[in-house]
Amino acid sequence: MTPITEVEGRRLALTNLEKVLHPATGTTKGEILHYYATTAGAILAHLHNRPVSFLRYPDGPDGQLFFTKNPPPGTPSWVRTSEVPRSDDKHARQVVVQDLASLIWAANLVVEFHTPQWQADTPAVADRMVFDLDPGAPATVTQCCAVALWLRERLAADGLHAYAKTSGSKGLHVLVPLEPTPSEKVSAYAKSLAVEGEAALPGLILHRMTRSLRPGKVFVDHSQNSAKKTTATPYTLRARTEPTVSTPVTWDEVEAGADSGSGSGENLVFRIGDIAPRLERYGDLLGPLVNLNRARPLP
Template sequence: MPASSDRQVVEVDGHRLSLSHLDRVLFPATGHTKAQLLRYYAGIAPVMLPHVTGRPASFVRAPEGPAGESWVAKNPPPGAPGWVPVVPVEHREGTTEQVVIDSTAALVAMANLGAYEVHVPQWKAAAGRDGHDRLVLDLDPGPGADLVLCCRVAQRLRQLLDADGLTAHAVVSGSKGLHLYAPIHPASGRATAHYAKDLAGRMMGEHPGLVVVSMTRAERPGKVLIDWSQNASAKTTAAPYTVRLRESPGVAAPVGWDEVAAAGEPGDLAFTPEEVLDRVAAHGDLLAPLAADAPRGALP
């Protein structure tokens, strides 16, 4: 991957990529350049790909970084190489062709086109919308709450999931909150969302002063929103290991339950791209059990 020159041609997985604007500073707060983000994606691909391959991807595109114009893109970015695979996906507004990130080359090619933030659904294109193979809960702190409070909520949700025969895995969102994933036997989006909503309701029933399940802003101060709706077939979640387009380049990074329990302040679970690469080098993919060949629980 490039080190400094503003434009380079590289070969990745047998594909030639012309990388441009490599010296562009995308995150002025930290000085991170486009070249550094491309280097991160090339390095993280071996552990990121199992969590995105086969899933139709959408992107937050921001060619000039989070301070510039940004938008959500479902269609392949203009200039996407013809060898990057796409699949048709039906939406309310019609059918779109969406990228499937199946290789390091595809991941780097998308980032090179300013598609820095990757989002995927909880189902694969081959299985369709009735084949959700993982459950996700997005814990989002309201005003006056923080990531540490999300960690406390996550610990109890882990117990509830375990009692239902499901194994939870934690991923910091790279923004303010925490994602919980659980591998499941294939189920419809309707069934998965119904279970997730019921679980969130049970948690709110236990701790009404701590948790909320409504998006209503007036109800959220000091509480953690358990967003169960991302299990709907039409919804997506920031993919594990994606960079997040915030003031600083956070990462949706898997964390161990010992780290969740020990977190005393939000900064304890905030990682730069370089730190995530170091964590993977030291510990491997903490989210590996979520991969397709892992044991899966059945929804109650």
């Protein structure tokens, strides 16, 4: 029998709560739902008013993974959707997760949450910029930390404030709150910094994805600033062997990561059990992305 629960007055059927989704740790679907319920305030702030794309992994990270922008079949009528532009002047609708009931409904589908750098009522006008730092083996998150520190300093020179989070996978994301700016302009600026970084640190930074150049370097992926692209939302669980989370980190932690030599950066891997204590200790380290009290114009 499928358990029915009530969340903020909405009746939800929660399925397969005992199903193990992360075999390495034995983490069940019920534990994942509990994680989202207990950290809802933090993730909802970053999902607010942003059309969401889902990476679904209903049978765990070793099963089938599929990416969807369209509202899944059976989406309840009370889940908000928003019209979004697509290519060729067409429009479609995407889910906007605005409340706890919608969050738990989506989490029950077993998803990663991915969002664009713009809000639903201002498509292609970004209020944040992102750099996705992706290490090519044998480089690790240690090298990503060094690149993040370079980016932070370079952005500060242009009057911009930078914040960091783990990707929940191998790398780091550097995020910058902006006064609303066309995505095209943000993309051009982000690319120029990646190119500048490669010139400044050619043994460490790449601005192109070219596979043959990747080993031992960090690809500074600026492309996620495109209006068509999305990035893993802060606090989303990732479809990895262990239940890792895309987790905001302090710059002290990034500096310690850069100083860890050739280490694997294990101190920058966070799982679902780590997040509530971190929120209690630090609050939301990415709060300035939401409150926009540190948003600045792009130079």
